[in-house]
Amino acid sequence: MQKVEFKSGGETLSGVYIRPENASGDVPIVVMAGGWCYTKEVVMPHYAKFFHDIGCATLYFDYRNFGESSGEPRQHLDPWEQIEDYQNAFSFAETLDGIDIARSGYWGISYSGGHAIILNAIDPRAAWTISTVPVVDGFQTMRRCHGERRYAELLKVIAEDRKNRYEGKPSARLAMSPESDPSKEMSSWPFPHVYAGFMGIKANEAPLHEHWNTVESVELLLRYVVKPYAERIIETPAMVALAKADNITSADLEVEIFNAIPCADKELAVVRGVDHMSLYTNTDHLGKIAKVQADWLGDLLKRI
Incomplete structure (x- = not known):
C-alpha cells in the first residue's frame, strides 16, 4: 500500500x-x-x-x-x-x-x-x-427519492440558492441525508438509513467523511x-x-x-x-x- x-x-x-x-x-x-x-x-x-x-x-x-x-x-x-x-x-x-x-x-x-x-x-x-x-x-432519481411534493420543495431550495449565488454568496450547505424524519429536514438523499450507514462507516473506517454537500451539487445532479x-x-x-x-x-x-x-x-x-x-x-x-x-x-x- x-x-x-x-x-x-x-x-x-x-x-x-x-x-x-x-x-x-x-x-x-x-x-x-x-x-x-x-x-x-x-x-x-x-x-x-x-x-x-x-x-x-x-x-x-x-x-x-x-x-x-x-x-x-x-x-x-x-x-x-x-x-x-x-x-x-x-x-x-x-x-x-x-x-x-x-x-x-x-x-x-x-x-x-x-x-x-x-x-x-x-x-x-x-x-x-x-x-x-x-x-x-x-432528474428521475431525485423525483423518485423525494416524491412529487417534497421534490417541489427541493426545487425551491435550489432556486433560492441560485439567487444567493448570483448575489455573491456561496452555495448553502445541504444534508446528504437526514438523521431522522426526512419531512423535517431537507436533504439530498432523504433516507435516515443512509445517514445511519454512513455514520457507522465514518466512525469505523472513514473519519474524513462529511455528511453534507452544497445545494449546487444537487442542481448539477438534476442535469446528469x-x-x-x-x-x-x-x-x-x-x-x-x-x-x-x-x-x-x-x-x-x-x-x-x-x-x-x-x-x-x-x-x-x-x-x-x-x-x-x-x-x-x-x-x-x-x-x-x-x-x-x-x-x-x-x-x-x-x-x-
Missing part, C-alpha cells in the same frame, strides 16, 4: 495505490472512485481486495473538494470535474512502473457508477469498465444523464452490477441503461439478497457483488 498524490484541475488529489502481493511483471490496474460525498476509505478498500486476488493493482482516491484532496468549495460535487479527476488518476497510473495500462480500466459505484459508464464512452484508454448500482438519471454515453459504447467491454429491487438508484433505470449499451461484450449482474445501502454496511453483501465483478474481470483479462 502506498499513499500517492497527483494533479487534477489545478488541485492535488490524494490516493492509495496497492499492488497485489507476489505480483510479478506488469499487472492491470483498477482505477476506483466513490459516489456521493465519499472519501477513499468508504467501501473501496473492501472491493479492492477482490481485484488484488485476481492479480490486479488498484488506485482509489479522493475527488477534489473531498477528504485529503485539495479544492474549494468543500463538499461540492461537479460530476464533470469528478470525471476529469478519474481521467487524471488514469494518467497518473500510466506513469507507474509495473502496470499493464493496455488492460486497465475504471470501476465506480452509485454516482461514480454512472461516471464509469461515461468514461467507457469518452476515454479511449479504458480497456473495460465496471459500474456498480449506478446513478444514471439525476448517462444514457447518451451508454449508447456510444460500441467495443469496450462493460459490466453493470445491480442490487435487486434497489430503491435508491432504481434497478429499472439501471437495466434500461444496460440495454442501451450496443457493445455485445457486456454483462449484467443482478445480485439478489442485497440492497443499495447493504453494499456499504454489510461486508457479506458487498462481497456478493465484488466477487461477481472480480470473476467477470478475471475472465475478461484472459482474453484481452
